Amino acid sequence: MSTRIDHVTIGTVDPDHFENLLVGVFGLEKVRETREQIEQHPVNRLFGWEDGDPIVPRTNHYGSEGSQSLIEVVHLRNAVEVRRDYTKPPQAVFHIGLAVTNLEEIMEKARAMDLEYVSDIVDFAAPGRVFRAGFIRTFGVEFELIERPAA
DSSP: OOOOOOEEEEEESOHHHHHIIIIIITOOEEEEEEESOGGGSTHHHHHTOOSSSOSOOEEEEEEOTTOSOEEEEEEOSSOOOOOOOTTSOOSSOOOEEEEOSOHHHHHHHHHHTTOSEEOOOEEEEETTEEEEEEEEEETTEEEEEEEOOOO
16 A cells, blocks of 8 residues: 555635745645535535535645645635644644745745744754754744755
């Protein structure tokens, strides 16, 4: 059996904000968009959304050329923002890790977006593990950006 990451999903009331981040800052591409189709999809039964209006009017998928792993952004009509408290980490998705080749440029673009949190860049060096990393958080979703040296 072979298992791979298919997608990570972000639920938000502001999908345009995440599109600006994923496309404009991280340089990913929007590879697929669905609008108002989920209401006729069996996923409504899966999540117990059969009664009333569907809460998901739009879903977008982002990735890079040839990537089999996607970030799915689900537009929710109403949701609650989760605030991160590092003294009590959440029992939820901790962060989404993205491998990048232009860490400093991405961090500068993120700062210009005035996001909730943009860390400094940190250099890590341990036997067999050398990389630079930074964290970006917006609407309770955190991204770890990792830049490894060229092989």
